[in-house]
Amino acid sequence: MKRLLLGLGVGFSLALSSGAHSYDRITGERFASRSEVIAQQAMAATSQPLATQIALQIMQQGGNAIDAAIAANAALGLMEPTGNGIGGDLYAIVWDAKSQKLHGLNASGRSPLSLSYDMLAHELQKLGRTDLPPHGMLPISVPGAVDGWFELHKKFGRLPMADILQPAISYADNGFPVSELIAYYWDRSVPVLSPQPGDFVGTFTLNGKAPAKGQLFKNPALANTYKALAKGGRDAFYKGEIAVAIDRFMRANGGYLRFADFANHRSDWVEPLGVDYKGYTLWELPPNGQGIAALQMLQILKNFDLKAAGFNSAESLHLMVEAKKLAFEDRAKFYADSDFAKQPIAGLISEAYGRERAKLIGDKAAKRVDAGNPHLYEGDTIYMTTADKDGNMVSLIQSNYRGMGSGVVVPGLGFVFQDRGQLFSMDKKHANVYAPGKRPFNTIIPAFITKDGKPLISYGVMGGAMQPQGHVQVLVNMVDYGMNLQEAGDAARWQHLGSTEPTDGSDMYLQNGGYIEVERGVPYDTVRELMKKGHDVRYGLGGYGGYQAIMRDHANGVWVGASESRKDGQAAGY
Structure with a gap:
């Protein structure tokens, strides 16, 4: 069966794998929960519909995609504090x-300049820990999101920052459902973070309880902080009364x-950084983030015929999981703040290194996996995206790290600090390794796809270590299996867990093979065959990320948007 993937101008064959679902939608797009959203002038896709509407409102008022992204992110910090906020980081x-x-x-x-390695080790010893805790003061690093907004605005913005922040200020003052x-x-x-220092309870609860679905919630303290930013700019946060x-x-x-x-921030x-996959270039940001893990996976996977293997077949999932294992051992060993550690990035994402790592994949699940030697080849989070009438596109991700972060809230400021230092x-x-003034390894990664030098897709799949795995799955779904933008995000996903982490010791490696979690849409025939290959396979609820995407259909001159059903989100345009 041939179908046209909008914007690519090429016909794709949709492989019918064994155990595939029947066609529930009359259009034949059997993996989609709904149709793509198509609009001529502008598009926004976020994980909260009110934030999507704010992005469109900003663009209708003469703002561009960058203005819209900042406005929507400010709104998400208010409306989805479980995933992001100005106490966190941004890419x-x-x-x-x-x-x-x-x-x-x-x-x-x-990390704080006043906290030395020895001081931190002493604090951890008092807690009976060898690693940083998820909550409290120790995992807090400087929030970078506000500076990110103003950097984006200074380079690309059009409307005044006061106008951009006004919709979020209004919702913070008057409430939102x-x-x-x-x-x-x-x-x-709420029960986990309420005991932390500061005013978490007063800021983020209603009479000590989390707001329920549909209940109106206000955050006047955050409104006042946003007003200070609108009036005083980024220095109001980093050099003004807020910092004091x-x-x-x-x-x-x-x-x-x-x-x-x-x-000093x-x-x-x-x-x-980009790598080619069958004519499409996936772009990611260099470490301290984990984006190049997706590039490493693609350099391995291009050595196999995933299209012939079939969507969510045992063979295709085996190959992708094994590629993930290999990439994530390198992730655990090499990814860090480049100001403190020289990293063999060119080697890690090279075709030659990917080809050598691909040779390690056999017919059975690998139990032990070590990091490679790329030097030889040198040469809980929100994702949102916007696009405007001029052709600008923004792929933006922002997070507190673990859900609502550290739980520490300075009274009167309206936001919780991230716990990224964990x-x-x-x-x-x-x-x-921890050091004062150093950026920790970071999980949040935006993605972008180009074809023939032209912008094609701005997308992301929020959710910890799922993110590079999700980036690869979405790209493979479109390129190898002919899915459209909505199908590619809605189709049943898998994730591999148990790899060595960047928080582990330098001599650690994957010893037991880890395990795979799959969504219910993965056929049991596939699960059974994976087990025969030696994989530990489990069904899991949640944890598969949250996808938003915008694609440019160059042939028709329109935007195509998608927002998956695993989140509260919405793609909309005009």
Whole structure:
């Protein structure tokens, strides 16, 4: 069966794998929960419909995709505090229509300058731990999101920041109805985070309880913080009264962030890294993030015929899981802040290295997997995307790390600090070892696909270690299995867990093969065959990420949007 994947201008054959579902939709798009959204002028896709509407509103008022992305992210920080907020970090890839070029922004923060390795080790010893805890003061690093907004705005923005932040300010002052999935995660976070220092309960609960689905929630303290940013710019956060208040609170409550940490903070514009996969180039940002794991997987997988193997067949899943295992051992060993550790990035994402690693994949599941030697080849989170009438596209991801983060809330500021520092290793030989003023390994990654030098798809799949696995699955679904933008995100997913982590010791490696979790849509025939190959396979609920995407249909001059059914989100355009 031949179908046209919009924007690619090429016919794709949809492989009918054994155990495939029947055609429930009359269009024949059997993996889609709904149709793609198509619009001529602009498009936005976020994980909360009200934030999507704000992005469109900004563009209808004369703003561009960058303005819209900032406005929507500000709204998500209010409406989805379970996944993001200005206490966290931000990464973005921007297609600039004027220069016809991709730009990458790393707006992640660094560890406190006042907290030495020995001091941290002593604090952990008092807690009876050898690793950083998920909550409290110790895992807090400088929030980078606000500086990220203003860097994006300075380089590409059109409307005044006061206009961009106004919709979120209005919702924070007047309230918004909490959506279903966000209410679920909010309820789970409250009992865990309420004991932490500060005003979590006063800021994020209603009479001590999480707001329920449909209940109106206000955050006047966050509204006031946004108003300060609208009036005073990024310095209001990093060099003004907000930074002073944070310093004062941290000193009084055993924290380590200081005014100097905020005053010294900077974001970095970085060059996105891309690899070709069958004529399509996937672009990711370099470490301290994990995006190049997706590139490593593709360099391995291009040595196999996934199309012939069939969608969600035992053979295709086996190959993809084994590629993930290989890439993630390198991820655990090499990915770190490049200001502190020289990384063999060119080698890691080279075709030659991918070809050599592919030779390690056999017919059975690998139990032991070690990191490779790429030097030889050198030469709980939100994702959202916007696109405007001029052709600008923004791929943006932002997070507190674990759900609502550390649980630490400075009274009167309206946001919770991230706990990203938990992703440091305490092994002094590790590239990702803790050090003052260092960026920890970071999981959040935006993605972008180009074809023949033209922008094609801005997309992401939020959700910890699922993200590079999700990026690869979505791309393979479109390129190898002919799925459209909506199908590619809705189709049943898998994830492999148990790989060595960047927080582990430098001598660690995958010893037991880990295990695979699959969604119910993966046929049991596939599961049984994977078990025969030696894989530990389980069914899992949740944890498969959240997908948003926008594609440029160059042939028709329109935008195509998608937002998957696993989240509360919406793709919409005009």
